[in-house]
Amino acid sequence: MTAQLEQKAEGARVTGRQPRSSKQNSRKSERSTERRFATWWWFTPALLALVLIHYAPSAIGAFFAFTNWKGLGKWKFVGWENFAAIADGGPTTAALINTFIIGISFVVLTNVLGLLLALGLNRTVKSRNVIRTLIFAPVVLSSLATSYIWKFIFEQDGPLNEFLRSVGLESLQRTWLGDPSTVLPAIIIVMVWQNVGLVMVMYLAGLATVSPELEEAASLDGASLWQRFNYVVLPAIMPSVVIAMTLMLINGLRVFDQIQALTGGGPYGASETLAVTIYKETFVMGRFGFGAALALVMSLIIIILTVAQRLLLRTSSKG
Amino acid sequence: MFRYTKKTLLREALLILVALIFLLPFYFLINLALKNGNDALTTSAMQLVTNPTLDAFGQAIRGGRQATLMDGMLNSIIITAGSVLVLVAVGSISAYTLSRRTGKLSKAAMGLILVTMVLPAQAAIIPIYVGMRNVGLVGTHAGTIIMYAGALLPISIFLYMGFTNGIARDYEEAAQIDGASRFTVFRKIIFPLLSPATGTVAIFTGLIVWNDFFTGLIFLNGSDAVTLPVVIYNFVGESVSQWNVIFAAIIISMIPILAFFLVAQKKFIQGFTGGVKS
Numbered sequence: 001m002t003a004q005l006e007q008k009a010e011g012a013r014v015t016g017r018q019p020r021s022s023k024q025n026s027r028k029s030e031r032s033t034e035r036r037f038a039t040w041w042w043f044t045p046a047l048l049a050l051v052l053i054h055y056a057p058s059a060i061g062a063f064f065a066f067t068n069w070k071g072l073g074k075w076k077f078v079g080w081e082n083f084a085a086i087a088d089g090g091p092t093t094a095a096l097i098n099t100f101i102i103g104i105s106f107v108v109l110t111n112v113l114g115l116l117l118a119l120g121l122n123r124t125v126k127s128r129n130v131i132r133t134l135i136f137a138p139v140v141l142s143s144l145a146t147s148y149i150w151k152f153i154f155e156q157d158g159p160l161n162e163f164l165r166s167v168g169l170e171s172l173q174r175t176w177l178g179d180p181s182t183v184l185p186a187i188i189i190v191m192v193w194q195n196v197g198l199v200m201v202m203y204l205a206g207l208a209t210v211s212p213e214l215e216e217a218a219s220l221d222g223a224s225l226w227q228r229f230n231y232v233v234l235p236a237i238m239p240s241v242v243i244a245m246t247l248m249l250i251n252g253l254r255v256f257d258q259i260q261a262l263t264g265g266g267p268y269g270a271s272e273t274l275a276v277t278i279y280k281e282t283f284v285m286g287r288f289g290f291g292a293a294l295a296l297v298m299s300l301i302i303i304i305l306t307v308a309q310r311l312l313l314r315t316s317s318k319g
Numbered sequence: 320m321f322r323y324t325k326k327t328l329l330r331e332a333l334l335i336l337v338a339l340i341f342l343l344p345f346y347f348l349i350n351l352a353l354k355n356g357n358d359a360l361t362t363s364a365m366q367l368v369t370n371p372t373l374d375a376f377g378q379a380i381r382g383g384r385q386a387t388l389m390d391g392m393l394n395s396i397i398i399t400a401g402s403v404l405v406l407v408a409v410g411s412i413s414a415y416t417l418s419r420r421t422g423k424l425s426k427a428a429m430g431l432i433l434v435t436m437v438l439p440a441q442a443a444i445i446p447i448y449v450g451m452r453n454v455g456l457v458g459t460h461a462g463t464i465i466m467y468a469g470a471l472l473p474i475s476i477f478l479y480m481g482f483t484n485g486i487a488r489d490y491e492e493a494a495q496i497d498g499a500s501r502f503t504v505f506r507k508i509i510f511p512l513l514s515p516a517t518g519t520v521a522i523f524t525g526l527i528v529w530n531d532f533f534t535g536l537i538f539l540n541g542s543d544a545v546t547l548p549v550v551i552y553n554f555v556g557e558s559v560s561q562w563n564v565i566f567a568a569i570i571i572s573m574i575p576i577l578a579f580f581l582v583a584q585k586k587f588i589q590g591f592t593g594g595v596k597s
Contacts, residue, residue, distance in 0.1 A: 037491055037501060038416040043428060046413035046472060053447065053469025054435045061442030071449055117337070124323055125331045131338045133584050140580045140587060142530040144548045145569045148555055149344045152351070152364070152562050159347060159364040193341070201588055254441075257532045261552070275441070275533075282445055283537055292445050299439030 065293035070286050082293035092294065095272040099253055099298070101184060102191070102273060103305070106252030107245055109192045114199025114244065119229075121200070122207045132204065136197035143194050147261035150190045151177065154262075177263050180270035187271055190258050195251065199244045206240030207233070242313050246306055253302050274298040352376070352566040359563035375567035382564065383554055386543065388571055391550030394539075396575075398463050398546060399528045405468040406524050407517055410475030411483075415509055417476070418483035435473045448537060458542030466534060471524045478523070482516040483509070522590030529576060547572050 065082060069075035086092045117135065121128040138146055153159050154176035161173045176186045210233050218228050234241075256275040259265060265272040265280070274294060282291025347364050353371040354362065362369075380388055417425050447466060448457065456462025491504050499507065510517075532548040539545045540553075551572055558564050580587050 037488070037495075037504065038412075038419040039501060040416065040420065040424070042412045042416045045409045046476065047428075047431075049409070049469040049472045050431055050435065053466065054438055054440075054443065054473070055431075057443035057446040057450070058438040058440070060446040061444075062439060064446070065442065117334075120330055120334050124327050125334060126323075127331060127335060131334055132588075134338055135341055136584075136588060137577070137580065139591065140526060140530075140576055141573055142532070142548050142551070142576075144530075144532045145551055145572055146344070148551075148565060148569060149348050152566075153344065153347065159343075162363055162365065193344070198591070201592055205592060257548075260532070260536075261555075278441060279533070279536070283448075288445055288449070292442050295441035295445065296439050298441050303437050 061292045062296055064289050065296045067289040069289040069292075071288040075289065078289070082290050083297070085290065086294060086297060091269050091272065092277055094269055095274055095277045096297075098184065098271065099255075099273045099275075099301070102188060102255055103249060103252035105188050106191055106195075106255075107248045107309075109188065110195050110199045110248045111241070111245055113192065113196050115203050117196065117200040118203035118207055122204065123212075132197075132201065136201055138194045139198045141194075143191075143257040144261050146194055147190055147258045150186075150193070151262050154186055177271075178267050180267055183263060183267065183271045187255075187258055187262055190262065191252070191255060194258070195248065199248065202240050202244045203237060206237030210236040238313075242310065245309060245313065249306055249309055250302055253298070253305065274301075348566050348570060351563050352570050354563050356561070356563060359561075375563040376571065378561075378564045379554075379568035379571060382558065382568070383550060384557055385541070385553065386545045386550050388547070388550055388554070388568055390543070391545055391547040392572070392575070394460070394544050395529060395547040397460050398467070398544075399525055401460065401464040402467040402471070402528045403521050403525045405464060406471055406475045407520055409468070409472060410479050410520055411510060411513055411517065412505060413472075414476045414479030414483045415505060418480060418486075432473045432476055440470070444534075444537070451538070457538055458544055460544050463534065463538055463544065463546075466538065467524075467528050467531075471527065475520045475524060478520050479513060479516050482513050486512055518586060519590045522587055526576070526591065 064075075066077055066079060067075045068078050068081075086096070121132055125131075155161075156175050156178075160176065164170065164172050174182060176182045215228055215232050218232050223231070254275055255273055256279065259271055259273055259276050260279070263271045265276045275298065278291050278294045278298065281287045281294060350368050351359055351364060352375050353368045353373075355370075355372050355374050358368070358370075359375075382388075383390070386394075417428055451457045451462050451466070456465065486509065490508050494504050494508055495501075530548065531546075532552065535546040535549040536552065540549050545553075551568060554568050555565055
C-alpha cells in the first residue's frame, strides 16, 4: 500500500516539475497551496514547549550559575566564584576528572566491542539473530535496575569473588565497589554491558550497506583481512562510526543511574561524576546556583567534546 | 565466498560463548530471586536453586514503605502513555506544519528546534524544577508528562519530518476539493500515512520515559506519583542485603518492557536505532 502510494507520489513529482510560464506564477501558486494546508496555529504547542522547557530554562539556568541562589529567597551575583570553586582542586575537580575518564573509556570500549561483535555476527553465523537479540536486551531495560544485579556481583561475598576463589586467584579478591582503585573500572564494565548491544546494532546496520561483491573482489585481488576492513568496510560504515561514537560520548559524560545505584559516588567521592555532583549539590544540598554552574560546565564539556570528536572523525575519514 | 566453513563454526562457537558470559547477570538475577531467604544467604550465587519458591516475589509485591511496586508500575504506565500521546499528537502536527509552510518563518522554526540540541539541558532542569514547584506541578503526573513531552519534542518533530517532507500534496488537494477541512485532511490522510514514524517515535520516546530515573528522582520522589525506577531505588535502600527480594522486585519491574521487546523485537531495534540516528 505505502509502496504504491510512493510510486504515485514519484509520478506526481515528475509532472509537477514541468516548465511553467513564468517564475512569478509558480511562486504564487506555491504560496496559495501553502495557505490551503496546515496553519501556523498548529505550531503553537510546539513553540510553547520550546520556549518554556528549552530556551527560557536554559537562559535562566545559565544566569543563576553566576549567583549564590538557594532556590528560594534572596540571592546575589557572585561573578565567576562558582566556576572557580569547581576548578579549585577539591571534590568537584575530582568529579570532573572522573567524568572524563568514564566518558572516554566508555566511548572506546563500547565502540571497539560493538564493532567486533557486529563483524562477528555479520553474515553466515547461524545463531546471529538470537545472539543479536540477547545482547541488545539490556539496552531496553532500566539502567538503574540492571546496575543492582551488578552491585550484587561485585559484593564482598558475591559471585565475582567466589569465582576468583574457586580458580585459585584469592589474591585478586577485593570489594570491587569499595576500593578506589577498582570502582571506576567496575562502573565502566556495567555501563559497557548495558550499551554495547546498541552500538553493535548500529554497526550491523552499517555493515549491511557493504557490498559483498566489492569485498569479494578485494579478496580475489589478494587484499588481506585488515586491508579489506580498512579500504572496503570502514569507509562504508563511517556514518555508523560517527553516530555511535557521538551518542556514546554524550551518554558516557552524562552517566548518573549506574553510579547512583552502584556507589552513590563513593567510596569517599572516588566515583563521583558531574551528573551525580549536580544532583547532590542542587537537590540534596539546595545550592541551586552552584548546581547550575556545574550543569553549565557539564553541558559545555559535552558540546565541545562532541564537536571535537566529529571534526577528528571527519579529518581521519578523509585522510 | 561467504559459505559456512570450519572457520565460521569456530566463530559461531566463540560468539555463543561470549553471549553466555554476557547473560550471566540474568542467570544470577533469576536464580537468586527463586531462592528462599535462607538459601539466598547460605548457598552460592552460582549454585542452581534446589527448591524454587515465589516467596521473594510475594515479599517484593507487598514491600515498599511509601509506594509499592504496583503503584510505581501504574504511575510509570500513566506517565509513559501520557508523554507518548502528547509527543505523537504535537510532534506529527508540528512536523506537518513545518513541511507544508516553506517560508522564512518555517526556516526560523527549524532553527529553533535544531538549537535545542546544544542548549545546556542539564542547567535547564533546575529552573524547570523551581518553576514547576511554584505552580504546584512537582510530584504530579501532569507536570512530569509536560516535562518529558517538552524535552523530547524536538527529536520527535525531527523523526516525523523525515516522513512529512516526502508526502506528495495530491491526496491533500484531492481531499480538499472534496470539501475536507485542513484538520480533516491531516487527521484522515496525513496521520495514517505517518504510522511508521509514529511507531518509531512511540518506541524511542516511550523507552526513554519508562526507564528514566533522574527526572523521576527529582520531580517525584516522596510523592504519590513515583515511577518504577524511583520505587526500585527506594526499595533497595529499604531491603538491605535481601538480594532475593530485591531481585524479585527487579524482575517484576522488567516484565512489561521485556514482554514488549520479545514480541516486537525487530520494531524495537529499528525504532531505537531509527530514533538515535536522527
